[in-house]
Amino acid sequence: MKITALLMLKCMPEGADPIILANACDVSHFGFFQRSSVREFIVFVSRTVAKRTPPGQRQSVQHEEYKVHSYNRNGLCAIGFMDDHYPVRSAFSLLNQVIDEYQKNFGESWRTAQADSTEPWPYLDNALTKYQDPAEADKLLKIQRELDETKIILEMTGKVVC
Template structure:
């Protein structure tokens, strides 16, 4: 059971690309020269899945040996990249914890973010450290 990445995105109306608010990836099990490509792939798939997940819905998408789980709550979408052996119920429980953390601490910030601003650095800093802590715990 492995968690490769957790991302928090704000889904934009009218088909615009979702904005990545926080991103934590553990690509240590990939080769050194593959890591940047894997990170780019994670960002691309995350934006695509977040854009296609309707508000209030959860969904899982299979890609090779990974499952991409997503949960969209009122335009705030959490994406998790897990391996096939990770239980679905546990994955959505984790995504729910991440979204609760995000909403409880940064609810006003989400409403004002309209594009790639530097103003969301506060959320990026705290949420990325929170997500990294979760990934560290999953690695052990």
């Protein structure tokens, strides 16, 4: 399970291309000469998916071995590029957290953005690393995993005692 990119975009109501507010990509698993092309591809697909995601909606788009998840909250759109095995529930939980954190840090300033931002947003880079494990993004999945581990330990203890 891998997250390749997380992006924040401002969706334009007139049908114009969405504006990139923040971008974090991990293209280290691609060849050195492919990396710039992959980044351009991520930006292109992100703009396309964000443009087609209506406000208040979530959607997932399959592209080759990747799923592109998007969540548009009143024009502020979070996009995640995950591999096919990343749980959908965890993906949308992560996108929701990213939007919440963006609004907490920047408020409504994103509404006045007129061009793509090149400023790094450290939270997004940290989220890209931290949430490679889907259980970090989805509390229910984390609890389920802990219960499964406890169950295995109890079964092993029961076998040793008997």
